[in-house]
Amino acid sequence: MAFTTCVYREGVREDHSLPFAQISDVLEQPDTLVWVDVNSPDESEVAQLGEEFGLHRLALEDALSGHQRPKMERYEGYVFVIAYAAAIGEAGRVDMQEVAIFVSQRFVISIRHGDLFTLDGVRERIDLSPSLLEGGGAEIAYEVLDELIDGYFPVVEAYEDRIEKAEDALLGPGSVEMQTSLAATFQIKRDLLTFRRAVAPLRDVLGRVVHVDKSVLGEDLDVEFRDLYDHVLRVYDELDTQRDLLTGILEAHLSVVSNRLNEVVLKLSSWAGIVLVPTLIAGIYGMNFREMPELHWQFGYLYALGLMALSSAVLWWRFRRAGWL
Numbered sequence: 001m002a003f004t005t006c007v008y009r010e011g012v013r014e015d016h017s018l019p020f021a022q023i024s025d026v027l028e029q030p031d032t033l034v035w036v037d038v039n040s041p042d043e044s045e046v047a048q049l050g051e052e053f054g055l056h057r058l059a060l061e062d063a064l065s066g067h068q069r070p071k072m073e074r075y076e077g078y079v080f081v082i083a084y085a086a087a088i089g090e091a092g093r094v095d096m097q098e099v100a101i102f103v104s105q106r107f108v109i110s111i112r113h114g115d116l117f118t119l120d121g122v123r124e125r126i127d128l129s130p131s132l133l134e135g136g137g138a139e140i141a142y143e144v145l146d147e148l149i150d151g152y153f154p155v156v157e158a159y160e161d162r163i164e165k166a167e168d169a170l171l172g173p174g175s176v177e178m179q180t181s182l183a184a185t186f187q188i189k190r191d192l193l194t195f196r197r198a199v200a201p202l203r204d205v206l207g208r209v210v211h212v213d214k215s216v217l218g219e220d221l222d223v224e225f226r227d228l229y230d231h232v233l234r235v236y237d238e239l240d241t242q243r244d245l246l247t248g249i250l251e252a253h254l255s256v257v258s259n260r261l262n263e264v265v266l267k268l269s270s271w272a273g274i275v276l277v278p279t280l281i282a283g284i285y286g287m288n289f290r291e292m293p294e295l296h297w298q299f300g301y302l303y304a305l306g307l308m309a310l311s312s313a314v315l316w317w318r319f320r321r322a323g324w325l
Helices: 020-027 043-053 057-065 120-128 130-135 137-150 152-170 175-212 222-285 300-322
Strands: 002-009 032-039 071-075 078-088 094-103 107-112
Touching (some): 032 137, 078 137, 078 152, 094 152, 107 137, 152 222
Parallel strands (some): 032 107
Antiparallel strands (some): 002 032, 071 078
């Protein structure tokens, strides 16, 4: 198990490492706060965490299994929060990582599944400002969530760039490129919906965090968590706007395709009309009846050819003037 244990006494982190088995002893000491950051634990290691900190088995199962919906649950003496970190991965796709946090006044446990989201920056900020820990474990949880949510904004900007490129390609010429861009646009829409499903429940989580249990989260963090709530709302609104923009682009693309199809149909219909009249004339004079006007006329052949050419020219002029050709 890759884990990092930090012990804070009166807001200052101790330099020496703490053996995992001694955590419960340290928690009994006054003015101490323990933060355990765990990366990709297995079932037995999660069970050890639960035994050492007295965590509920259902919360431990959710933290271990992954793919949980962002949520917040209240247990006796602590709060369990699940959220998702996001970052730009290969080919502009968005990678997401689940982060589970157990928050108490005396301890914080963060469980991550991968290296996408690290907490080194959070530890550095807390080391530079020991007064931050006056809020207890809830302050660390706030810093972790703040780091996590700040990572959403580059993702939103990346979506904007992808949508702009898709718009230029879809509404531009080129049938092969258009088909490729259409597939890319639907991929953007799927990615956007996946990211939105991770962000949307987080609104409710942050809306309830401060009001669940004042004894766990403290009385003085309402402003900080409201700030996080505002940030999540901004991200959620941006995602809604981008989803609507994608829908508009796809509708505009369908309109362009429909207009181009109508132009092709008009041209084909015009040429069909131009060819139809000479074909009709040739068909009439090709019926080979014994008694037909102009059948034995010396200039009948030239007359039929001229009539075909004249009718074709008149039809071509009319269709061209109407904008069909």
